Amino acid sequence: MTTRVKICGLTRPEDVEAAIRAGADAIGLVFFDKSPRAVSAEQAKQLAARIPAFVTLTGLFVNPEPAFVKQVLEQVPLDLLQFHGDETPEFCASFGRRWIKAIRVQEAGQIEQAFVDYQNACGLLVDAWDPDRYGGTGHSFNWQLIPEQRPLPLILAGGLSSANVASAIEQVRPWAVDVSGGVEQSKGRKDATKLSEFIKEVHRVCKTD
Numbered sequence: 001m002t003t004r005v006k007i008c009g010l011t012r013p014e015d016v017e018a019a020i021r022a023g024a025d026a027i028g029l030v031f032f033d034k035s036p037r038a039v040s041a042e043q044a045k046q047l048a049a050r051i052p053a054f055v056t057l058t059g060l061f062v063n064p065e066p067a068f069v070k071q072v073l074e075q076v077p078l079d080l081l082q083f084h085g086d087e088t089p090e091f092c093a094s095f096g097r098r099w100i101k102a103i104r105v106q107e108a109g110q111i112e113q114a115f116v117d118y119q120n121a122c123g124l125l126v127d128a129w130d131p132d133r134y135g136g137t138g139h140s141f142n143w144q145l146i147p148e149q150r151p152l153p154l155i156l157a158g159g160l161s162s163a164n165v166a167s168a169i170e171q172v173r174p175w176a177v178d179v180s181g182g183v184e185q186s187k188g189r190k191d192a193t194k195l196s197e198f199i200k201e202v203h204r205v206c207k208t209d
């Protein structure tokens, strides 16, 4: 089965174009002002204009005010919302958009519980836990904590790069992978070569299945 690829934390038009050229299935824009990858709604609108049909434009939020999400939605044609904080299922569903929930994995049983709690999501994203940051840490976690039974599509994130994504896919068999730091030259600036190598690795390992 093909594993989809989401490239997250883009801030520059040339990076959006490089990601699409390389074959990204989804592009993530960060609407969290504490992130070095944050974009304004105005910037996001410019980036969104470069995204063709059949590439999913995703907006990442961390414990946002509802009014902020609504204001972004009025200006930017987001296809999918990604909630990466401590949002409840009711909150995530309250915008009338398709959404995914990110879980920062710390202990056994947490992912199973999230599949129950967030059962109306379009997917569950699993990322590394960090005491000081909500995500984009560049760290991976113990993939053994990911259950075989998955009532929702599972999106694997956290410390992925072209060096480990093939083994991640072989071990975890996720629906999709999500990467930010592993394809950057510096925070918020993607590297076209790393982007292309990452997506080539995903396609290579999926083809050998």
Ligand SMILES: O=C(O)c1ccccc1N[C@@H]1O[C@H](COP(=O)(O)O)[C@@H](O)[C@H]1O
Pocket (backbone or CB within 6 Å): 008, 009, 028, 030, 032, 035, 036, 037, 060, 062, 084, 125, 127, 134, 135, 136, 137, 138, 139, 157, 158, 159, 160, 178, 179, 180, 181, 182
């Ligand atoms: O990218 C960020 O700065 C960020 C900030 C707050 C929450 C999530 C964030 N990014 C997401 O974190 C994961 C893993 O990123 P990485 O590949 O380990 O750098 C990914 O889903 C990013 O979209």
